[in-house]
Amino acid sequence: MGRAHVVVIPYPAQGHVLPLLSFSGYLAKQGILTTFVNTEFNHNCIINSLSNSSHVADGINLVSVSDGLEDSPEERNIPGKLSESVLRFMPTKVEELIERMIAGGTIISCVVADQSLGWAIGVAVKFGIRRATFCPAAAASMVLGFSIQKLIDDGLIDTDGTSSVNKTIQLSPGMPMMETDKFVWVCLKNRESQRNIFQLMLQNNETVELTDWFLCNSVYELETAAFGLYPHILPVGPIGLAHCFQEDSISTSLGSFLSQDRDCLDWLDRQIRGSVIYVAFGSYGVISNNQVDELATGLELTQRPVLWVTGPGGQQPIKLWSDRVKVVRWAPQREVLSCGAIGCFVSHCGWNSTLEGAQNGIPFLCIPYFADQFINKAYICDVWKTGLGFERDGRGEVLRLEVKKKIDEIMREDGEYKKRATIMKEIVMKSVAKDGVSYENLDKFVNWIKSQVK
CATH class of the missing domain: 3.40.50.2000 (Glycogen Phosphorylase B;)
Known part of the structure; x- marks a missing residue:
């Protein structure tokens, strides 16, 4: 029997890459091969930051796809350009990568996509590959995304995500209070990024029925109300603790875009x-x-x-x-x-x-x-x-x-x-210890991945 092989696709930002690479490290420790898909720019940042070695970890293969901004690097710093490329350019490049992997004989057990990349779930569906989303943020952020249609119906936001009224709401008792003009898709004063990120979130909601697992880098006891509202969201965090990637200076800096002092x-x-x-x-x-x-x-x-x-x-x-x-x-x-x-x-x-x-x-x-x-x-x-x-x-x-x-x-x-x-x-600490909720959920997911191997 061969080894299970998972393709992991983060949103191309530092705060997303780090936990998803930690998650890949955890899978690698369980004997699961991982292909980790970065944009070329971020891939090069990670390799350059590892001044001692380009080796990252056994079982993890770092690969890259174009984000469409390589020919105009100055555009990368223009607000909205990255979110636009993620929405419109990356899906084709990721699809081409998976197509090449399959043509080369790789059997992919599962695609694990950043929760903000609903289109990646659609790509996996196209190739008949099992699917999981990984949310690198709080479960409350995920629940807010799932609540978009209700927010529109209640007149709190317009269909483009703009707040209709300035109001503080609570999605469920025990959840944090949220201000309508500070929802997660609000990116300071950059309206283009806001529109693109809101569109990504709408896409995510469209792929909910197509997803086998909803994993969240959080702790059940910290967000009991949010997990109670959507029980299919499974806490597996903090993933940095779970995979115990603390053995040397290379492993602790893995995924960083900058060299650490x-x-x-x-x-x-x-x-x-x-x-x-x-x-x-x-x-x-x-x-x-x-x-x-x-x-x-x-x-x-x-x-x-x-x-x-x-x-x-x-x-x-x-x-x-x-x-x-x-x-x-x-x-x-x-x-x-x-x-x-x-x-x-x-x-x-x-x-x-x-x-x-x-x-x-x-x-x-x-x-x-x-x-x-x-x-x-x-x-x-x-x-x-x-x-x-x-x-x-x-x-x-x-x-x-x-x-x-x-x-x-x-x-x-x-x-x-x-x-x-x-x-x-x-x-x-109890959440990732044996018998903790995060530990048990990770164990179930790993066993499910391995069960996909024919």
Whole structure:
């Protein structure tokens, strides 16, 4: 009997590639071959970031397809161009890739598509291949997508996804509150991206009946209400914990588009336990220069050590000049958050960061900007109560005194936020331990995949 072979297709963005590559790592450890499909641009970023080796893991084959932007690389930075290529250009390229694999004798057991790529499920149907979707975001984000038609029927959004009224809603008791003008398809002020992402979500809903498995990188106990509303969504997270890909510096950086600065780990080892403020806003540079200055000044006022990740935009917090501060472009975040020195996480609240903070018992200070970050912030501040948001001024910015005030509150010695975050850590760790819900769901999926082998 041959080995099962799965094709994994992420949405071509850092926050999607990382968990889906972690998922591929888990499958590889179970003896399942994986072909991981990136765009050429992202594929090259990953290979270049692995300075020590181009080898990623036994059982994972990294391949690439064109996203249609190679001939005009400057277009890649134009808002809306990536989401347009994902919607209109990538489906044909992925279909051609699968056709070549089949022609070459590869028997594909299943296509695992990013939940935002409904068209990939359609491609799998065309070739008669089994299908699973993997949601790299919270189950609440998935439920919101499934609720689009009801939102239109209730007059809350127009048929193009634009909010008709500014209103705060709750899809089910126990779920986070959501503001209609901050739904996940809202991409700051970029209307073209909003339209494209909304169209992708509509496509996803059309392929629901064609999908065999709905996997979500979340924890049942963290989102009981969302999973209760749609029981066919199965939690399997945090997938980064489940696959235990923590054996060396190559494996922990696998999937990163940027080279990680590992010197910051040595710096953290010299700090007092629980004393460091970790600042990181993910792979999209959405924070203004003025906001950087206000945040940096507020951090300086706290007189606490700071590790600041500038991200690919490289906005330098120039007012952070003291020897208490370490500034890096990109960090090995999983290791940073697990080192013991981190006392709080100032974050944009991307779901990967949210889970990684939760699994390490770290309290949050939240500065969300777009997409699902507002849902995640509502979970942290209102549902789990493991963090705080910042009050913003009339321009939408967080001022320096507000920064100092909230950091002093969240890092108080009596530590109510830390206590709740520690309880959260225990819940998360149990989910991937033997007999945990995520463990059991992953086990069922792996057994199902292997049963497809003739």
